[in-house]
Amino acid sequence: MPGDKPKFYLTTPIYYTNGLPHIGHTYTTVIADAIRRYKRMRGYEVVMTTGTDEHGVNVERAAQKAGVPESEYVARMAVAWKALWDELGIPADEFIRTTDIRHVRTVQWLFKLCRENGYVYKGNYTGQYCIYDNAFVTDAKPGDNCPDCGRPTETVTEENYYFKLSAFQKPLLDFYNKNPNFIQPETRKNEIISFVEGGLKDLSITRTTVRWGIPVPGEEPHVFYVWFDALTAYLSAVGGPDYEKRGFWPCDLHLVGKDIIRFHTVYWPAFLMAAMLPVPKQVWAHGWFLMDASKMSKSKGNVVLPRPIANMLGMDAMRYFLMREVVFGQDGNFSYDALVTRYNSDLANGLGNLASRTLAMIEKNFGGKIPKPGPRLPQDDVLAKVASEAVGEALERFERFEFARSLEAIWAAIAGADKYLTSEQPWAMGDSEADMQRKATILWTTAELLRVVTVLAHPVLPDSTAKVWTLLGQPGKVSAVELDGLRWGQLVAGAQLGKAQALFPRVDKQEAIERIEAMANEELNPTQPPAPAAAPAPAATAGGVAAPAPEKIGIEDFTKVEMRVGQIKTAERIVGADKLLKLTVDIGTEIRQICAGIAQFYEPEKLIGRKVAVVVNLAPRKLRGVESNGMIVAASVGPEGRPVLAGFPDEDVEIGARLK
Numbered sequence: 240m241p242g243d244k245p246k247f248y249l250t251t252p253i254y255y256t257n258g259l260p261h262i263g264h265t266y267t268t269v270i271a272d273a274i275r276r277y278k279r280m281r282g283y284e285v286v287m288t289t290g291t292d293e294h295g296v297n298v299e300r301a302a303q304k305a306g307v308p309e310s311e312y313v314a315r316m317a318v319a320w321k322a323l324w325d326e327l328g329i330p331a332d333e334f335i336r337t338t339d340i341r342h343v344r345t346v347q348w349l350f351k352l353c354r355e356n357g358y359v360y361k362g363n364y365t366g367q368y369c370i371y372d373n374a375f376v377t378d379a380k381p382g383d384n385c386p387d388c389g390r391p392t393e394t395v396t397e398e399n400y401y402f403k404l405s406a407f408q409k410p411l412l413d414f415y416n417k418n419p420n421f422i423q424p425e426t427r428k429n430e431i432i433s434f435v436e437g438g439l440k441d442l443s444i445t446r447t448t449v450r451w452g453i454p455v456p457g458e459e460p461h462v463f464y465v466w467f468d469a470l471t472a473y474l475s476a477v478g479g480p481d482y483e484k485r486g487f488w489p490c491d492l493h494l495v496g497k498d499i500i501r502f503h504t505v506y507w508p509a510f511l512m513a514a515m516l517p518v519p520k521q522v523w524a525h526g527w528f529l530m531d532a533s534k535m536s537k538s539k540g541n542v543v544l545p546r547p548i549a550n551m552l553g554m555d556a557m558r559y560f561l562m563r564e565v566v567f568g569q570d571g572n573f574s575y576d577a578l579v580t581r582y583n584s585d586l587a588n589g590l591g592n593l594a595s596r597t598l599a600m601i602e603k604n605f606g607g608k609i610p611k612p613g614p615r616l617p618q619d620d621v622l623a624k625v626a627s628e629a630v631g632e633a634l635e636r637f638e639r640f641e642f643a644r645s646l647e648a649i650w651a652a653i654a655g656a657d658k659y660l661t662s663e664q665p666w667a668m669g670d671s672e673a674d675m676q677r678k679a680t681i682l683w684t685t686a687e688l689l690r691v692v693t694v695l696a697h698p699v700l701p702d703s704t705a706k707v708w709t710l711l712g713q714p715g716k717v718s719a720v721e722l723d724g725l726r727w728g729q730l731v732a733g734a735q736l737g738k739a740q741a742l743f744p745r746v747d748k749q750e751a752i753e754r755i756e757a758m759a760n761e762e763l764n765p766t767q768p769p770a771p772a773a774a775p776a777p778a779a780t781a782g783g784v785a786a787p788a789p790e791k792i793g794i795e796d797f798t799k800v801e802m803r804v805g806q807i808k809t810a811e812r813i814v815g816a817d818k819l820l821k822l823t824v825d826i827g828t829e830i831r832q833i834c835a836g837i838a839q840f841y842e843p844e845k846l847i848g849r850k851v852a853v854v855v856n857l858a859p860r861k862l863r864g865v866e867s868n869g870m871i872v873a874a875s876v877g878p879e880g881r882p883v884l885a886g887f888p889d890e891d892v893e894i895g896a897r898l899k
């Protein structure tokens with residue numbers, strides 16, 4: 240029963256809507272998702288909140304530039320953010336927008352409480368303001384640049400409501416003292432403590448120069464200034480004024496980047512203390528992913544996008560890389576080279592290879608049923624010990640958010656199993672009763688290690704571990720396994736293995752990088768609306784439904800399209816693109832590489848030698864990062880638009896002949 244479980248509430252930052260997510264945002268959201276999955280496997284009822292921070296000058300300007308009202312602009316952006324998290328399998332339990340009415344009410348309520356308790360007053364403020372970071376820059380003079388982003392500040396004078404942050408120096412220091420785990424990691428804690436010890440100035444929390452914000456009731460044109468607004472979203476998402484009903488406040492964990500730690504560990508607890516509301520239990524600030532040693536930003540043109548990586552290598556590969564490559568809390572460099580190297584070594588050769596060879600041997604020797612182990616030898620017990628130690632180590636490290644170390648412990652167990660197989664050589668054994676019994680023990684032991692590793696890695700690799708679980712024929716879902724009960728020896732013998740499938744097909748590094756980059760380039764600078772690779776013949780309309788009468792064209796327009804008979808020479812599937820086949824086609828004068836969106840309907844092997852109609856003078860383009868130089872003509876059949884290749888079954892047509 241959900242009601243009996245302990246609750247755990249965690250959040251990512253509420254991201255700005257003046258851009259779209261890059262790998263940095265994805266990093267925080269992936270970590271939050273992995274912690275959520277982990278906590279669920281530890282028996283918690285978990286809520287994870289993410290959302291969009293939609294007010295402020297930046298949005299006003301971006302909307303103006305786009306020529307649409309702010310409300311429309313942010314609605315589009317919020318849809319795009321939410322859709323990407325859903326697509327990547329890291330959806331929010333609560334997706335909060337700062338334009339949601341539930342949030343507007345919560346901000347106004349929080350302000351009322353702070354004011355009633357005497358922590359809010361009206362005043363004037365003149366200062367240098369960075370519109371990019373939405374913050375006044377303390378101690379800056381006119382003409383100074385923002386110390387954070389390096390861009391020019393603007394001088395702003397206006398009537399403001401102030402929050403008496405200065406009154407919270409002592410309460411905050413006492414709070415940090417009593418709650419030594421509130422700020423993590425330790426280095427950040429020291430930074431914040433010395434900042435607060437240096438004295439706190441009161442904080443302007445409303446503005447009159449901005450239109451696009453939450454109004455201060457009865458005090459228009461005051462609107463709330465971005466941090467009082469944005470931080471409150473964490474509370475709005477779980478009930479706002481009615482937070483006690485849902486029981487998820489105080490928050491257990493705010494995950495943030497180091498750029499916004501001060502707002503979360505100084506302002507936010509102070510606002511809540513002023514309102515006499517419970518303060519979050521922990522703020523964890525991770526480092527930045529850097530590109531060529533500087534922080535990613537769209538203006539610098541060095542952003543890494545998540546979707547092309549997920550398309551090429553799978554989301555699990557991206558998750559694994561983000562959590563394995565850098566020590567959580569520290570900065571790290573992002574490189575495609577390192578990403579693909581890790582994919583091939585740890586996932587394809589590591590987990591993927593162990594799973595496929597173990598399962599293939601069980602298939603071959605035991606008819607696809609997990610064998611019952613026979614008597615154990617010391618080396619079997621050694622592997623059992625390796626796995627049990629990995630359980631302890633991996634869980635302990637994960638609990639401390641040492642994700643890289645946790646994964647290292649799991650992969651050490653995988654390496655242990657590889658070594659065990661290499662020395663036991665079950666493939667070299669015969670069919671005698673003794674050999675079969677020994678093989679049963681070896682394969683049961685290896686499969687049991689695989690099961691343990693699968694459970695441990697599930698929070699980080701949710702999709703592929705779910706597949707391995709099914710392949711192992713184990714009951715229920717891997718996500719429902721309780722980590723606290725994970726022990727060596729629970730593999731169910733006799734279980735029927737699932738149908739074999741590739742987990743992490745090996746990729747060619749250079750080709751993978753080129754394709755990721757091409758997809759990213761296409762996403763950042765879309766050249767043309769996406770078109771299907773195999774388009775319907777001119778007369779065909781999906782499902783035979785009559786389309787509106789098209790404009791008539793003259794024959795001279797038709798002759799612009801050069802169609803020729805081609806013969807398919809090779810055909811292969813494309814890793815990361817379920818619908819596409821990569822073909823090489825002889826068109827008489829040359830061999831062309833062409834991608835066609837027919838993979839779900841045509842087996843590649845059966846296409847070899849087939850003659851097809853090819854549009855040969857189409858400008859080359861990249862589909863899922865693979866160059867396509869031409870188009871294969873197909874009819875589009877039925878409501879789902881099933882492609883049926885146009886062909887020449889009756890006549891022996893010459894390759895290269897023109898279609899007229």
Ligand code: ME8
Binds near residue numbers: 469470495534535
């Ligand atoms: O600051 N490496 O939103 P934001 C790692 N709206 N993490 C990164 C990163 C990078 N290169 N770039 C971004 C805001 N992040 C406010 C927050 S909260 C109440 C309001 C992640 O869109 C990291 O978590 O600028 C960072 O703190 C956050 O995105 C900033 O997102």
